[in-house]
Amino acid sequence: MISTPFKLPVVWILSRWTYLILATFIVFSCEKHVYHGLIREDASPGTEVDLDMRLRVGQQGDDVCSYTVLSSMQNFPFKVIPDHSSGTARIVLGKRFNLNYERRKQYNFEIEAHGCHDDVESALESVHIDVIDVDDSALESKQRSYYAEVIEGKSYEKLIHLDVTGGEVDVFGEVCAYRILTPGVPFEVDADGFIRNTEPLDHSKKHRYSLALTTANCGSHDSERIVVDVEVKASCRPRWIGIPDRVEFSPLEGRKEIAANAELELCPGSCNVKKVVATATLMTGHIGKGCDRNTYSLHSQRKLCGALVGTVDLLPSPSTSGWTKKLPTDDGQESDQIFAFDGRSTSVEIPRGRVNPYLGDQFTISTWMKHESEMRKEEVNRDGRSGKGQSGSKGHILCHSDGEGLNRLHYALYVHSCRLVLLLRQEPNASAGTGALGPGEWRWKLPEVCDKKWHHYAVVVNVPTVDLYVDGKKFLKSSSNPEFVNESPLHVSKHVHSTKLVVGACWLGGKGRMGHYFHGYLAGLSILKNRTETDDIIQCLNDCQEKLEVTGMNNMENGVTVSVNNDMTSIAVFGLTVESVEKLLRSVMYINSRTFPTPGHRPFALETHVICSDGKSLPVDSVKTLIMVLEPEKPIIMLSAAKVIETEEHGLIRGEKIFYNLTISAFTRTEANEHIYLDAKDPGSSETIASDDRYLLDLCLIRVNPQLNLDVEHIRYPENLLRQLRMEADISEDGVVIAGVDKLVSYVRVLQGVHYVSLRPEDVNSRAFVLTCTELNGRFVSNELKVTMKVNHIHHEQTRAPDSAGAQKIHLMQAEVPHQVKSLKVDRMNFDTQTVTGVVVMCVVCAGFVFVLVVLGIARIRNARRHIHNVSVEEKQEMEWDNSALTITVNPMDQEVR
Numbered sequence: 001m002i003s004t005p006f007k008l009p010v011v012w013i014l015s016r017w018t019y020l021i022l023a024t025f026i027v028f029s030c031e032k033h034v035y036h037g038l039i040r041e042d043a044s045p046g047t048e049v050d051l052d053m054r055l056r057v058g059q060q061g062d063d064v065c066s067y068t069v070l071s072s073m074q075n076f077p078f079k080v081i082p083d084h085s086s087g088t089a090r091i092v093l094g095k096r097f098n099l100n101y102e103r104r105k106q107y108n109f110e111i112e113a114h115g116c117h118d119d120v121e122s123a124l125e126s127v128h129i130d131v132i133d134v135d136d137s138a139l140e141s142k143q144r145s146y147y148a149e150v151i152e153g154k155s156y157e158k159l160i161h162l163d164v165t166g167g168e169v170d171v172f173g174e175v176c177a178y179r180i181l182t183p184g185v186p187f188e189v190d191a192d193g194f195i196r197n198t199e200p201l202d203h204s205k206k207h208r209y210s211l212a213l214t215t216a217n218c219g220s221h222d223s224e225r226i227v228v229d230v231e232v233k234a235s236c237r238p239r240w241i242g243i244p245d246r247v248e249f250s251p252l253e254g255r256k257e258i259a260a261n262a263e264l265e266l267c268p269g270s271c272n273v274k275k276v277v278a279t280a281t282l283m284t285g286h287i288g289k290g291c292d293r294n295t296y297s298l299h300s301q302r303k304l305c306g307a308l309v310g311t312v313d314l315l316p317s318p319s320t321s322g323w324t325k326k327l328p329t330d331d332g333q334e335s336d337q338i339f340a341f342d343g344r345s346t347s348v349e350i351p352r353g354r355v356n357p358y359l360g361d362q363f364t365i366s367t368w369m370k371h372e373s374e375m376r377k378e379e380v381n382r383d384g385r386s387g388k389g390q391s392g393s394k395g396h397i398l399c400h401s402d403g404e405g406l407n408r409l410h411y412a413l414y415v416h417s418c419r420l421v422l423l424l425r426q427e428p429n430a431s432a433g434t435g436a437l438g439p440g441e442w443r444w445k446l447p448e449v450c451d452k453k454w455h456h457y458a459v460v461v462n463v464p465t466v467d468l469y470v471d472g473k474k475f476l477k478s479s480s481n482p483e484f485v486n487e488s489p490l491h492v493s494k495h496v497h498s499t500k501l502v503v504g505a506c507w508l509g510g511k512g513r514m515g516h517y518f519h520g521y522l523a524g525l526s527i528l529k530n531r532t533e534t535d536d537i538i539q540c541l542n543d544c545q546e547k548l549e550v551t552g553m554n555n556m557e558n559g560v561t562v563s564v565n566n567d568m569t570s571i572a573v574f575g576l577t578v579e580s581v582e583k584l585l586r587s588v589m590y591i592n593s594r595t596f597p598t599p600g601h602r603p604f605a606l607e608t609h610v611i612c613s614d615g616k617s618l619p620v621d622s623v624k625t626l627i628m629v630l631e632p633e634k635p636i637i638m639l640s641a642a643k644v645i646e647t648e649e650h651g652l653i654r655g656e657k658i659f660y661n662l663t664i665s666a667f668t669r670t671e672a673n674e675h676i677y678l679d680a681k682d683p684g685s686s687e688t689i690a691s692d693d694r695y696l697l698d699l700c701l702i703r704v705n706p707q708l709n710l711d712v713e714h715i716r717y718p719e720n721l722l723r724q725l726r727m728e729a730d731i732s733e734d735g736v737v738i739a740g741v742d743k744l745v746s747y748v749r750v751l752q753g754v755h756y757v758s759l760r761p762e763d764v765n766s767r768a769f770v771l772t773c774t775e776l777n778g779r780f781v782s783n784e785l786k787v788t789m790k791v792n793h794i795h796h797e798q799t800r801a802p803d804s805a806g807a808q809k810i811h812l813m814q815a816e817v818p819h820q821v822k823s824l825k826v827d828r829m830n831f832d833t834q835t836v837t838g839v840v841v842m843c844v845v846c847a848g849f850v851f852v853l854v855v856l857g858i859a860r861i862r863n864a865r866r867h868i869h870n871v872s873v874e875e876k877q878e879m880e881w882d883n884s885a886l887t888i889t890v891n892p893m894d895q896e897v898r
Contacts, residue, residue, distance in 0.1 A: 034126040034127070034128055035051055035052065035053065035055055035125065035126065035127045035128070036051065036052045036127075036128050036129075036130075037049035037050055037051040037052070037091060037127065037128070037129045037130070038050045038129070038130055038132055039093065039099065039129060039130075039131060039132065040099075040131075040132045040134055041099045041100060041101040041131050041132060041133060041134050042099075042134045043093055043099060044093075045093050045094060045095045045096065045097060045098075046092055046093060046095070047092060047093045048090050048091065048092050049078065049090075049091040049092065049093070049129055051091065054086075054088045055080070055088055055089045055090070055091065055111070055125070055127075056087060056088050056089075063115055063116045064082055064084075064087065064089075064113045064114065064115060064116070065082070065114055065115065065116035066082065066113075066114045067080040067082060067089060067111050067112065067113055067114070068111070068112045068114065069109055069110075069111055070109060070110040070111070070112060070124065071107075071108075071109035071110075073107075073109075075097075076094075076109070077093055077094055077097035077099065077107070078091050078092065078093060078094060078107065078109075078129070079091070079092060079094045080111055089111075091127065091129070099131050101131050101132070101133040101134070104131065105130065105131050105133075106128065106129065106130050106131065107127075107128075107129040107131070108126070108127070108128050108129075109126075109127055110124045110125065110126050110127070111124065111125045111126075111127060112124050112125075113125075143163070144224070144225075144226060144227065145226070145227045145228070145229070146160045146162070146226070146227070146228045146229070147228075147229045147230075147231070148160050148195075148228070148229075148230050148231070149230075149231045149233055150197070150201060150230060150231070150232055150233065151232075151233050151235050152200070152201050152202055152203040152232055152233065152234055152235050153200045153201070153202070153235050154200065154201075155196075155197060155199075155200060156196055156197055157194070157196045158194045158196065159187075159194070159195045159196055159197065159230070160194070160195040160228060161192075161193055161194050161195075162178065162189065162193040162194075162195070162213070162215065162226065163193070164193065164215045176216055177215070177216040178190075178191075178193060178213060178214075178215050178216075179213065179214050179215070179216065180211055180212070180213050181211075181212040181213060181214065181225070182210070182211045182212050185209055185211055186198045186199045186201065186209075187209070187211060187230070189213065193215075195211075195228060197230075201232045202232075203232050203233065203234035203235070204234075206232060207231070207232055208229065208230070208231050208232065209229070209230040209232070210227065210228070210229050210230075211227070211228040211229075211230070212225055212226070212227060212228075213225070213226045213227075213228060214226065236267035236268075236270065237267065237619070237620075237621065238264065238265065238266045238267065238270075238271075238608075238610055238618050238619070238620040238621070239264075239265055239620060239621045240259075240262055240263065240264055240265070240606060240608065240620070240621070240623045241262075241263050241265050242259070242261035242262050242263050243258075243259045243261075243262050243606070243623050243625060244625060245625055245626070246625065246626050246628060247590070247604075247625060247626070247627045247628065248628045248630060249590060249592065249627055249628065249629045249630065250630050251592070251594070251595065251596065251597050251629075251630065251632040251633075254591065254592070254593070255549070255589045255590065255591045256589060256590045256627070257586075257587075257588075257589060258280075258588050258589070258590055258604060258625070258627065259585050259586055259588060259606070260586050261586070262582055262585050262586055263582060264276070264278075264578045264581065264582055264608065264610075264620070266578065266610070266618070270618065271610060271612040271613075271616070271618045272612055272613040272614070273576075273577065273578055273610060273611075273612065273613075274576070274611045274612060274613045275574070275575070275576060275610075275611040276573075276574075276575050276576075276577070276578055276580075276581045276608065276609070276610055276611075277572065277573070277574055277608065277609045277611075278572070278573045278575075278581050278585055278606060278607070278608045279570065279571070279572045279573075279606070279607045279608075280548060280570070280571045280572075280573075280585065280588055280604070280605070280606050281569065281570045281604070281605045281606075281607070282546070282547070282548050282569040282570070282590065282602060282603075282604055282627075283569075283602065283603040283604070283605070284544065284546060284569060284602055285453060286600075287546075287598055287600060287602070288454075288598060289368050289370075289454035289456075289523065290453065290454045290455070290471075290544070291544035291545070291546055291567070291569070292544060292545050292546040292592060292594060292597050292598045292629075293543070293544060293545055294545060294594065294776075295337075295776050295777050295779065296698050296741050296776065296777055297313070297316070297317060297337070297698060297699070297739065297741075297777055298311070298313045298316075298524045298526055299311070299313060299728060299739060299740060300698045300739070300740055300741035300777075301524075301541060302537075302541070303726050303740055303741055303742075304540075304741060305537050305540035305541055306537070306540075307533070307537045307540075307541075308528065308531060308533070308537075309726065310528060310529065310530075310531070311526045311527070311528045312354065312355040312526060312527045312528075312529070313524075313525075313526050314350055314354075314355070314398070314503055314525045314526060314527065315327075315337075315339055315348075315503065315522060315523065315524070315525045317337055317777065317778070322351075323348050323349065323350065323351055323354075324339065324348060326348070327339045327340075327341075327346065327348055327504075328340040328341075328342070328346060337523060337777055338521050338522075338523045339504075339521065339522050339523065340521055341504040341517065341518045341519060341520060341521070341522065342517075342519065343372070343395065343517045343518065343519025343520075344517055345514075345517065346504055346505075346517065347502055347503065347504035347505035347514050347517060347518075348502070348503050348504060349500055349501065349502050349503075349507070350501040350502070350503065352501075355501070355527060355529075356529075357400045357410075357499055357501040358410075358427065359411065359461075359527065359529055360529065360530060361461075361462070361463035362461065362462050362463070362529075362530055362531060362532060363461050363527060363528060363529050363530070363531075363532070364458060364459065364460050364461070364527070364528040364531075364532050364533040365398065365413055365458070365459045365461075365525075365526070365527055366456070366457070366458040366459075366524065366525070366526050366528075366533070366538075366541070367397060367398075367413075367456070367457055367522055367523070367524060367525040367526070368454060368455070368456050368457075368522065368523040368524045368525075369397065369415075369454070369455060369456075369457060369520060369521070369522055370452065370453060370454045370455070370520050370521040371395070371415055371449050371450065371452065371519070371520040372452060372519045372520040372521075373450075373452070373519070393416070393516070394414050394415070394416045394506075394516040395414055395415045395416070395516065395517065395518035395519055395520070396412055396413070396414040396502070396504070396505055396506040396516045396517070396518055397413045397414055397415070397503070397504070397518055397522065397525070398412060398413045398414075398501075398502075398503055398525065399411075399412040399413075399414070399501070399502050399505065399506035399507065399516070400412065400499060400500070400501045400502075401499065401500060401502070401506055401507050401508070401509060402493075402496045402498075402499060402500075402507075402509035402510070403496065403497065403498035403499050403500050403507070403509050404495070404496065404497065404498065404509045404510075404512070405493065405495030405496045405497075405509055405510060406493060406495055406496055406509055406510050407508045407509055407510040407511065408425075408490060408493075408496070408509070409423055409425065409506065410425055410427065410490065410499060411423055411424045411425065412506060413459065414506075414516065414518070415449050415518070416443075418445065418446065418447070418449045418450040419443050419444060419445050419446065419449065420443075420444045420446055420449055420457060420468070421441065421442070421443045421444075422441070422442045422459055422461075422466060423440065423441050423487075424439075424440055424441070424442075424461065424463075424466075424487075425440055425487055425489065425490050426438060426440070426487070426488075426489035426490060427489070427490055428489065428490050428491055428492045437486040437487065437488055438464070438486060438487065438488075438489070439463075439464050439466075439484055439485075439486060439487075440485060440486055440487020440488075441484070441485035441486075441487060442466050442468075442482045442483070442484060442485075443482050443483040443484075443485070444468055444475060444481060444482040445481050445482070445483075446470065446475075448470055448471075454521075455470060455471055456469075456470070456471050456472065456524075456541070456542050457469070457470060458533060458538050460532045460533060461532070462532055468482070469535075469538050471542055472538055472539040472541070472542030472543070472566070473566060474535065496509070502514070503522070503525060504517065504518045504522070505517045505518065544567055544568075544569070545592060545593045545594045545597070546590070546591065546592040546593075546594075546597065546602070547567065547568035547569060547591050548564075548568055548569060548570070548571050548588055548589065548590060548591070549568065549588070549589045549591050550562055550564075550571060550573075550584060550587055550588055550589075551587045551589055552583065552584055552586070552587030553584075553587075555583075556580075556584065557575075557577075557580045557583070559575060559576040559577075559580070560573065560574065560575045560576070560580045560581070560584060561573075561574045562574075562584065571588060573585060578610075585606075590602070590604075590627050592629065595632070595694045595695075596632045596634075596635075596776065596779070596780075597629050597632060598629065599629050599630060599631040599632070600628075600629055601626045601627065601628050601629070602626070602627040602628075602629065603624065603625075603626060603627075604624070604625045604626070604627055605622060605623065605624050606622065606623040606624075607622050608620040608622075633668045633669065633670060634668070634780060635666045635667065635668055635695055635775070635780055636666065636667055636668065636669065636672065637664070637665075637666050637695075637697070637773060637774075637775065637780060637781070637782035637783070638664070638665045638666070638667075638782065638783060639662070639663075639664055639771055639772075639773065639782050639783055639784075639785040640662070640663050640665075640785065641659050641660075641661050641662040641663070641771075641785060641787060642660075642661055642787065643785075643786060643787055643788065644787075644788050644790065645658070645660075645787060645788070645789045645790065646789075646790050646792060647789060647790070647791055647792070648791075648792050648794065649761040649762060649791055649792065649793050649794050650761065650794065651761075652756065652757065652758040652761035652764060652791065653757070653758070653759060653761060654757075655716050655755030655756065655757040656755060656756055656789065657752065657753070657754070657755055658702075658715075658754050658755070658756055658769050658787055658789065659751045659752055659754060659771065659785075659787065660752055661752075662748055662751050662752050662771075662785075663748065664697070664744045664747060664748050664773065664782075665744070666695035666744060666775075667695075695744060695775070696741050696742065696743060696744070696775060697741070697742065697743075697744060697747045697773050697774065697775055698739065698740065698741040698742075698774060698775060698776065698777060699737065699738070699739045699740075699773065699774045699777075699778075700737075700738045700747055700750075700751060700771065700772070700773040700774075701735065701736075701737050701738075701771070701772050701773075701774075702715065702735045702736045702737075702738075702754065702769055702770070702771050703734060703735040703769070703770040703771075703772075704734065704735045704767065704768070704769055704770075705768055705770070707733040707734060708733050708734075708735070709733075710733060712758060712759045712760045712763075713756070713757060713758040713759065713760075713764075714731065714757055715731060715735065715736045715754060715755070715756055715757070716754070716755040716756075716757050717729050717736065717738065717750065717753065717754050717755075718749075718750060718753035718754075721749060721750055721753060722738070722740075722750060725740065725742055725746050725750070726740055727739065727740035727742065727746075727750065728740055735769075736754070738750060738751070747773065751771070756769070756789060761791060761793075762793060764791050765790070765791055765793075766788055766789060766790045766791065767788070767789045767791075768786060768787070768788050768789075769786070769787045769788075769789070770784055770785070770786050770787075771784070771785040771786075771787070772784050772785070
């Protein structure tokens with residue numbers, strides 16, 4: 001065959017016209033018409049022959065039903081199919097026939113048509129079909145498989161070149177197409193046979209790609225399958241390996257390793273290490289008030305920290321106070337008591353009996369605060385919280401102001417334009433009469449005020465010195481921060497007769513309404529009067545219960561240093577070698593000391609910098625993992641005691657114990673099931689479920705129904721024991737609240753010492769008491785223990801029946817008892833417990849005095865015996881006078897009647 005640069009369509013068209021010209025020449029040179037057709041040698045069965053004109057045998061209009069092909073070949077490959085609608089016919093390649101150009105290039109035959117209505121046969125028509133040669137030798141690749149290595153993140157335009165050649169030298173011996181048979185791979189092949197990647201490859205997603213390809217020549221023959229393997233190599237960059245993406249922490253573990261298998265992988269020869277700095281950070285800002293802290297009440301937290309007594313909680317739990325019940329609460333994480341203030345109408349006035357609002361010259365104000373964004377200016381002006389021209393609104397956390405007449409502020413703690421401000425005016429006194437100015441306002445500019453996060457603020461005042469602590473750390477003063485403003489002392493005004501102490505706003509006495517509302521959240525707002533809080537206590541109240549700890553510091557190598565922040569949530573390790581830093585980071589632990597930690601995730605991040613000897617810094621990919629704190633198993637707090645108590649009437653005057661045999665136990669359901677299993681395994685065992693010291697209580701409530709009449713009855717508790725345990729008790733008509741975090745055994749001792757006292761026992765038939773206890777500020781609540789006290793009344797009757805005269809006498813005596821005697825009995829019953837105790841002490845003293853006199857009298861008598869000779873008479877007199885065992889009972893009623 002002759003080589004030509006033209007492609008298949010051009011060659012085929014030229015060849016076709018050549019045959020058509022030859023056919024025309026034959027038609028005009030011969031009388032007989034010859035049909036000419038073309039077909040490719042690779043045509044499939046059923047392929048129609050391309051004729052130069054429509055095949056019509058016989059006269060037009062004749063009804064042809066069939067055709068007969070006249071050929072000398074035994075296995076003729078073509079057949080004629082008539083088209084009755086048009087009167088023409090088609091020639092197609094028959095079934096199970098394949099053409100071969102090398103064996104036969106042409107087919108010549110004749111066609112005879114047969115009519116449908118008679119047996120008339122038409123004239124014969126000649127047909128000449130040429131087979132078009134197609135290169136049937138497939139393209140051949142010089143190699144069946146290819147291999148290449150690539151570096152992740154790079155693009156390659158000429159990754160691999162496919163070297164493919166054809167078998168025959170003709171127009172079909174060239175490559176017309178490359179096909180990738182493997183779907184979904186980031187590769188393609190261009191027209192020149194070069195493989196390239198369509199996107200950067202990632203070693204972490206896939207290490208190896210295996211591609212199957214074929215090539216097709218212009219005759220549409222595919223080559224044999226070619227396999228291409230591409231290995232993706234990780235780019236050589238420093239990184240940490242062996243650190244898991246997730247670490248689970250169980251509350252029973254206490255501590256957990258984070259990176260026990262950590263390794264720092266550097267590129268060989270990329271850096272001569274001079275210094276390695278690795279910083280591990282624990283992020284807890286989304287948990288509670290900045291981290292996992294104890295959610296006990298303020299009093300309990302101060303007790304755990306060993307703080308001074310006398311702190312007044314201005315925002316106690318609504319369950320134990322009346323003035324906070326109307327405040328919106330956001331219980332936060334796991335019963336952490338938080339109060340919400342909307343900046344428009346939410347505020348609360350502190351009852352005057354709760355605290356004396358005048359603070360003096362030495363005090364501490366502490367609070368947790370999350371300040372929200374300030375109100376819009378139009379809202380500020382409408383509600384009177386800011387004036388024209390001011391850049392922001394005031395939001396009062398605490399305000400002590402005039403009750404009426406004037407709008408004067410005595411002291412206040414408020415936020416204003418990202419500043420925390422303390423206003424402290426001198427109260428009217430003798431020294432203030434001069435009107436001398438003095439420090440009256442301190443303004444701290446703090447980013448924490450406006451970051452919408454929880455922070456703890458403690459203002460420690462020892463006039464004229466004022467210190468601020470933010471998140472347990474003392475604020476470092478500068479020349480411009482805080483700003484100081486002098487104020488003149490307050491003067492006595494006849495228009496002001498009272499003051500108000502308000503949380504969340506400020507009372508404007510002259511206008512008779514609230515103003516300057518606070519927008520945000522408050523918790524643990526307290527005042528400590530006549531003393532200041534120490535640095536250690538402030539730090540303790542801010543301590544997080546979760547932190548990071550390095551346990552391998554005792555085995556540090558030379559040249560390694562460790563730096564830890566105050567909260568122990570960030571640890572920086574400095575080392576001279578990679579191995580020394582790796583060793584120390586493997587000992588980093590996550591610690592959560594809470595018995596019942598707040599469940600959820602804590603992000604952990606590791607940032608690393610490698611300094612080379614040439615001064616260059618080698619970047620290292622940061623590592624992020626999640627520490628998942630699992631849900632702790634909730635404890636079951638069980639109270640048990642005698643549910644019915646019977647007592648005598650006279651016992652209520654001195655008081656009867658309500659929970660004399662109380663027991664308190666705490667355990668989890670798992671511990672209970674294990675106990676049941678052990679009992680089943682050993683029926684003779686009498687062990688009970690052990691309640692260890694990890695279970696505490698912070699409040700017990702004794703409710704009385706119906707309410708107590710405090711004039712004649714009350715509940716007495718062991719005051720000395722409460723003082724020793726630093727617990728508090730609050731008595732009301734509804735019952736008693738005993739608060740303060742402590743062990744179960746301590747609460748058992750206190751509650752077993754609680755008595756019910758009634759000065760009118762004859763009016764009491766029964767009393768019902770309901771006891772409940774809580775842990776973690778109400779997060780866990782015990783069962784309700786109901787105890788009923790039944791009173792057995794005494795009928796005042798004589799031991800022997802009197803005669804009729806005696807009965808009449810008694811009746812007369814009862815009728816004639818004067819009013820003074822009856823009132824005497826009532827007055828005696830109204831004595832309180834302290835008065836009865838005093839009377840008993842007086843009686844003991846008098847009895848002792850009488851005993852001394854008797855002893856002295858006996859001594860004088862024995863001394864006189866020495867001077868008397870008639871001993872028998874003396875003995876007789878002593879015998880006659882020895883009537884000390886004689887008991888004389890005098891009826892006071894008879895004396896009164898006579």
